[in-house]
Amino acid sequence: MRNLLFLIAAALGALLPSCTPADRVVENPLIETANTRTLDIVKVELSDTATVLHVNAYYRPKNWIVISSDSYLQIPARRFMLTGAEGITPDSLFWMPKSGRASFVLRFPPLPRGTKSFDFIESDCDDCFKLYGVDLTGKTEYPEFPEGLPRELRKAPKDGPVPDPIFAVGETRVNIHLLGFREGMYKDMTLYINSMLTGHERKDAPIDPETGVATFKFGQYGPSLIYGNPAGPGSMHLNFWTAPGETADIYVDLTEKGKSIVQRRGKERKASHDRKLYATGTYADLNMLYDMRAEKQIGFDFYTGKFADYRMTADEYAQMIVSKYKMLTDSVARSGMSEMMKELNLLSLKQEALCVMVTCSSLLEHNYRSVNNLWDRNAKIDYKFATLEPKHYAAVCGLFDINDPKLLMGEFEPDYRTAISYSAFDWADIIHAENGLVVDLRKAVPMAAKAANCELTEADLASLRSLKNPFYAEACEAIQARVRRELAALEGKVKIEETPDVAPDKLFDAIVAPCKGKVVLVDFWNTWCGPCQAAIKANEPLKTGELKSDDIVWIYLANETSPLVTYKTQIGKIAGKHYRLNEEQWKYLCEKFKVDGIPSYVLVDRDGNSKLRNDLRNHDKLKKTLKKMIE
Template sequence: MLLIIYAIDSFAQKKIDYPQVGFNGTNPNVKITRVVLTDSNTVLYFRTTARPGDWIRIPKNTYIQGKNENDKLFIKGVKGIPFNQQYTMPDSGAANYQLIFPPLKQQVAVIDYGEEQDGGWKIYDIELEQKNRLLPTEFYKEWYNKSNGQLEIAFYNQTVVLDRKVWAYQNVASKGNRFTITLLNNGETKKISAQLIKGNLVYRGSNESIELLANRNHCDKAVDKSVFHEPYLKNDSAVFSGYIKNYTSRLGTKTMSLAVNNIINGTQKLVLIKIQENGYFYQKIPLYHFQQVFLRSDIANENDIYLEPGKELFMVIGGDKPQYMGELAKLNYDLSRLNAIRQFDYYSVQKKVANMKPNEYKAYLTQLQNIENRKLDSVYRLNIISAKAFQVKKLDIKLSYANNMMEYHWIVPSAFKSVNKLPNNEKVIAEQYPNDYYSFIGNDFNKAENLLAPSFNTFINRIRFIENLRQMVSYHYKEIIPLLKKTAYRPDAEDKSFEEYMMANQQSTQIDSAHAQLSEKWANKHSTEIQLITAYILRKQYYAKLQSAIGIAEKGILKDLITAQEVSNPMVQQLTPVDENSLAFLLEDVENPFIKEYIFNNNLAITQQVKINKKNGGYFMNSTPTVEADQIFDAILARYKGKVVVVDFWATWCAPCLSGIERIAPLKEDLKDKDVEFVYITNETSPLQTYNNMTPTIKGQHYRLKSDEWRYLADKFSISGIPHMVLVNKEGKVVNPHIAFIENNEMKRLVEANF
């Protein structure tokens, strides 16, 4: 009896300071500093850090759950901050608080913590005991080579990262403080030995012993003095691989996406990355130049990732900071470190710029740019960052500040509204730019070396749509008709007669009433070629304005890429390949041979893909029901009676629509055996040929409505812009007339709730 009382009392007083945890990647700024177990409560002590002024909230559905236990124990109370209310982070940027849960069963040795909602904080494998540790606790961290600062080996709860692979512990033997560890990876075994000496790790693999340190900053790091050089564009691929620290399948996340910008066609591709059961991932990615890419997932969102054609980067994510291995490790560490010198942060400068005039704003940003450059030069003189990192950062400072200067008409009105607490829909007009405003732009922005800078793609976009320059200009038939001869335009006898009249009598695109019908017929017959030519003329006129207003030369990488994006973006986004003659004409002024060849090859690939897509199936081109326009929606839904219907109003030219369709594709595959239909509705603004080419890539039911029919539905669902999604239940009732942007798992729950 005394033993039983003692056991209960012992459990009631159990305290674990800084418990070992497994996966803590959903928010690494949330730390458990203590767990206290009593016979009446389980108390978790937290320390959370965030930017002052940001807010956190502990929701009612916060829980803990014993590993391998079925029941969740939901929160009872909170000490230190309000419960289920927004708590604004103090100036210190840190909050300490306690969460109180029901008591655990005595046999529970490992628990999970989480919030039962999408995007909620989650921490897995919180250890209440350390009985199952194969190695001393001090081993479980990342270890860096003392002589060069490279990540050599990392010991985690169930795995070891070594040689850019993820290994399982097969056997651990010890003799004194020396451990012999046998590792297993896909049938391959590796034996290593390691021992701790004065806080450092002496490690031996197949070669001589290496001294490893837990703090990378204390390592000697050789500085690479080589720089990037021509060619900056090449046809190659990069390998992105890595490990999610202490990954567990209980996360329910099996994939991630890597967002890769294509500077030639101005698109962004989401590359699917599959996560293996042990948390390892590997993906080979077509890549044409050194660039920054962006990891997007439920686990972690990382921006400090830089890839180079022909090289591999191995990355450990899910901890406080990402860790790197491979040829690009040092460069990624350096560029990540250089984020600290950034001077322009919108939230910190908005009070200063809110009332600035254009040249005042430009002068202020120039001052910040000079400070940032001086800091970069100082860091480089310390001989601690590579020449490549210095080269990339120097270029990016130039381009990012140029972008910010060209965004005066966005940034200053937004700052003014924020500082004066005006509503978002309040209209604030920015002051007009003076004539000399763009003097900061010169021909050094036209050099191919700028491809190294992450901000160059944005710079191209800002130049394409520079304020007060990108305006409609006139053209006339005498200009269009001769240029049409350089495309696939093949006039028949009627066309030639019309041409003769226009060349003799017309100076503009205005047509007298006697020839209006003939003109309309001609324009419809040759609309594709006419559209290409008018875009070509407007582009050439814009280049002339750029040169006179800013001084950017007619030739160079900047003009090549603007042309490339304007010509190839519709080809890629709308799956509308261009005939070879027309493409050769449109690209005749592009100097860079790689860009030109890439577009030709891409055009050929799109042509082939359109043919393949039409054979794949999974899409259905439906005729619009023959009813009055105001009955169209009900008539369409009647075809899917007894099913949940997700209706997506979209258009072939709508980039957010296409992005959303791509994002939701995995969900459609996940729900393919369920009673759900995805219905896509567009109107005549989606060109018929483009529509016919694109719909085979979008699995679902498709409808292309007439203008009147679309306007009825736009009024019915208050469609002010697209994309616009509507959810209909099995009974045909609209349960959500406008689904806001949500992630796939939340959309899945919404759909399944209406089965």
């Protein structure tokens, strides 16, 4: 009997642990990475019956978010589907309060004991919320360096002068390594290459789902500042420089997203370092120091509408720029920036100073509109704004050497290039220069634009060869040779509609005439326009989905500022009729419809009535409007 009682007691003792919930709470878990900052998992309750997530949401007040009923937690090879929620109804609009912050609870089945981390996936759609590597072990700090980072890059970058620009031509290869990448996180990577001759070029490459690497190859002509980001929601933005003809590896620590979520909490857990980018190549130290900079760029901040008083005289405006420049340079000198970042900031200030001089009238008008709340760009303004004269530009030229080649290395190189190349006057005359950067760019940049459209002549090349630096002729010749090769590869694959041979005032009617009786959406765009690209990408699925109809015609108007190869490459992915207009045609139609910027939309109804409809920049309104018109 005694033995029997002993056996029963032993059996009960073995059963009790499996019947008793193994409750455990993880407060403020570290999050490895995410595609959003809207959600934060601030507490995880673990038991044998459920996994409970306490979620904080941050979003614009009086706007909504949605949590899909298809949400799940993921560990290797297993999914645990959402079983319930408190404080939010799955698949329904959840309206954010005035504070822009809300909390709710999500319930899932129990995770296996010993689970060290999990991913929260709000369904498998591309733009759904995804938080990866939610830690359950109680870690309080992120690793010093991300997994997969080569050992030779685990050291501080060297400070010193900003490197010189390299005037050379070559094919550049850039490998973007996304450290901590998970399949399904992003599909593609986009780079925007800003070159001293070719301007703003977009390049896209797929991300290898196994390695998390995207590889780019492109012709490079002189130094280039590159902006990059993975294509997807909540993606991070990268800035780095490359030298022509080199292979550069850029390693991106994706835990930057997780750190930014964790550090927003009341009880912040500071990361052990502030770096997200590691680089090889000629400009490696510049790229890494730029990424690590703690202090905000000190600049003119001229987009606020308060930069200048529209009543200023030309003398007052020029003196204001001189005074601001001196004050800002003094602020840079007194800042805690590294030596290289101080010089970079000063170069950028110089670029901005030239930019605000050549855009004087636009900035004064911007202030006028801001003061009078007159944002209808089609409204006529009778006020006469000040116009600068050569003596005013000379005042700025007295502040620094505008012929310094290092000005190609500042953050606002496109503004500098545009100011020097396309001003109504010649900066070289102001500084009495017979050669140097301002002379070269004035001649070479327009020639490079001709080369990008395969229009460069032997006479043009001869003119470029007269410049002291042989780089410009070599570069423009290489640009045109590349364009010819790429155009040959595109032959027969895309169609540019023949622009009707009529006067500009008859052009629009001639373009839409064949579509009589149908609804026509005319999209004014260009390849270099980021918002245009985003709008087209959003609208494209509608043509085979909600708005699939023979009664809708999509017409796209661009001009010759879109480089021919880039234009042909892009329109091959855009369903519709494509017209490439010359400067006169584009200018007339923009004035006719009072186009205030691109993208702009002109809507033509079934009776042929046309009207500018820039309210259709709202994607949802565009859908609803076109649906209603074809019902």
